[in-house]
Amino acid sequence: MPLAKILWVDDEIESLQSQKLFLENKGYEVFTFTNGFDALDFVKDNPVDVVLLDETMPGITGLETLAKIKEIHQQLPVVLITKNETENLMDDAIGSQISDYLIKPVNPNQVLLSLKKIIDNKRLVAEKTTSAYQEQFRNLFMALNSNPDYNEWMEIYRKLTYWELEMEKSDSPEMQEVHQSQKSEANTEFFKFISRNYASWVDPKSADSPIMSHTLFRFKVLPHVEKGTPTIWLVIDNLRYDQWKAIQPVFAESFRIHEESTFYSILPTATQYCRNAMFAGLMPVDIEKNFPVQWKNDEEEGGKNLFEEDFFKGQLKRLKRDDIRYSYNKIVNNQDAHKLVEQAHNLLNHDLSIIVYNFVDMLSHARTEMEVLKELASDEVSYRSLTASWFVHSPLYQALRKIADKKINLILATDHGSVRVKTPYKVVGDKQTTTNLRYKHGRNLNYEPKDVLAFKDPRQAGLPVPTVNSSFIFAKEDGFLCYPNNYNYYANYYRNTFQHGGVSLEEMIVPVVRMTNK
Incomplete structure (x- = not known):
């Protein structure tokens, strides 16, 4: 079996016989033609791994042959070989999706290196x-x-x-x-x-703690808010660090990345707690104290994230920065998203524009419920791939590209990540116990202490006390918490789904990235 099948097209192919022999001795099978027409006929009917293509040939040129080859086999790698080093020719060739570019006279090792790069690169x-x-x-x-x-x-x-x-x-x-x-x-x-x-x-008296949800704005966003340069604080809900790395190259096309770092989400690593803490600049126990009407505990009726802007106003006031002109934009459906694209330039009219974009979180929840999404995002690799595919085609990316040529600061962050759960743990609780799979709170919780991080007094974790004698527990690593009723059904249903609320690297250590226009 040859290493690969090479098609070499050059009107002076006779003078390249020694090179052909060199490649054949290295294990390649080499077919040669002197013009583009014969080469195209061959490509139509025969499998080929790489084409070596002379640019200057009688009949049809190398670039014309290249265009027709791509019509037949779009993914077939083509190496253009030319005496011509002019910039516009190189631009044309690269624009036509060549895999490599060699200048004549080429020596055998040059060609071999190019082939290795294309054929053996993956291995x-x-x-x-x-x-x-x-x-x-x-x-x-x-x-x-x-x-x-x-x-x-x-x-x-x-x-x-x-x-x-x-x-x-x-x-x-x-x-x-x-x-x-x-x-x-x-x-x-x-x-x-x-x-x-x-x-x-x-602990409010703590002298040494990392940047966390409730201190993120003060330390990672506010220092970059300046008059005259709009700052956009983009919060993509439930974005893991590896998902950020998957979409980073797309951002890098339009923005210059100055600082990529991480911070710690508070517990529970769930939107209602983390995101409210981010905007309020307070731990949940203090939000409840300062905003008793707006704060909703898990078991209370009403939306849990409806008052982020109120909380944010309170934070600006406490920081004595209510001079900042800001806008708050929450995107929870397709209509909101397209409105953001249409009005993208309005983001430039404020010192600070907040965009909360709620897609990745919906993706993770929908994946749990929909069989087709379980197939599409069956593991971390495909989950990252799905996130990247969404972002490239998203209205969010369209909106950002519309203002990418303007002088702006862009700070991307998230509220928490998620983890693929695999190990079910039994928990017994009364009727008021919460339903989240990665954390529970309630009275009379019965659990295996080694399976969870428990706070008998929620205030120790900076959390409100929803009911008297209520405690919080957080699942560890890849565990998820199930009740004994229908235990096997729920254990199998939720195994391998992406969940959040507990203690894992993926949920707690999340990205914050500062960018500017290029």
């Missing part, structure tokens, strides 16, 4: 990725076992995510399994870390 990258991760595995293992602090945990998670994305290039199921095992071990240690430290972080 070579996979091999390199696997060996590089093997080297890094020990460093990550040591970092996990050296009692990391909250900054080091963010770095560990960023590295784990980096290798998870790199592993997509590897066709080694064994190495992917090793990485998943290391990530699982990291989540086990992270749960212990949060269990030991979370209460001290949210």
Whole structure:
């Protein structure tokens, strides 16, 4: 079996016989033609892996041949070979989607390198990725076992995510399994870390805590709000760090990324708590105290995120920055989204424009309920891919592109992430117990202490006390909380769905990114 089938088209092919022989000795099968017409007839009827194409030929030129080849096989890689180095020719060639570009006279190793890059690229990258991760595995293992602090945990998670994305290039199921095992071990240690430290972080007297939901605006957004340059604070609901990495290249086409960092979502890692805390600049227990009418506990009637703008006004007042001219835009359906596109330029009329975009969260909930989405987003790889595909075609991206040529600051953040749950844990509670799969609160909760992080007094976690003797519990790692009634049905129904509300790297360590126009 040849390594690959090469078609070489050049009107001076006789003078290239030594090069043809060189490639054949390396294991390639090489077919040669002296003009574009014969080459096109051959491509129509025969499988080919790469075309080497001379630009200057009698009859039809290389570029004309290239265009017709792409009509027949759009994905067929073509290497253009030319004596002509003019810039407009290169632009035409690159615009016609060539895979490589060689200047005559070419030597055999140049051609070989180009072929390797095109044909063997995936295999070579996979091999390199696997060996590089093997080297890094020990460093990550040591970092996990050296009692990391909250900054080091963010770095560990960023590295784990980096290798998870790199592993997509590897066709080694064994190495992917090793990485998943290391990530699982990291989540086990992270749960212990949060269990030991979370209460001290949210203590009002705390002198050392990471940036969290309720301090995000003060430390990561407000310092960049300036008169004369509009700042857009974009909050994409339920965006994991790896999903941000999937859409980052799309942002990078239109915006310059200055700072990419992470922060900690508060517990429960659920919209009602995290997002209200972000806009209020307060922990939920203090929001309830300051806004007793607007704050709604889980079991209360009414929308849980209807008063974000009221909370935000309160935060500006406390920070003595109610001079900031701002707009608040909440996108929860397609109609809102298209209105945002139509009125994108209005975002430039304020010091600060807040956009809350509620798509990824809907995607994760719909995935739980709809079989077709379970197929489309069956694991983290496809979930990232679906997020990237959504964003590229979204009204949100259209709106941002409309103002990308203007001088703006763009700060992207989220309220929390999500985790794919696999391990069911039994919980018993009374009728008032909440239904969320990753956290519960209620009276007389009965659970296995090792399965959850529990706060008998919710105030220790900065949370309101919904009813007397009410406690909160948070699921760890990839666990989800099920009641004994119909236990097997619910355990099977929710296994492998993306949920949020509990303690995991994926839910708690989330992106905040600062960009400007290019």
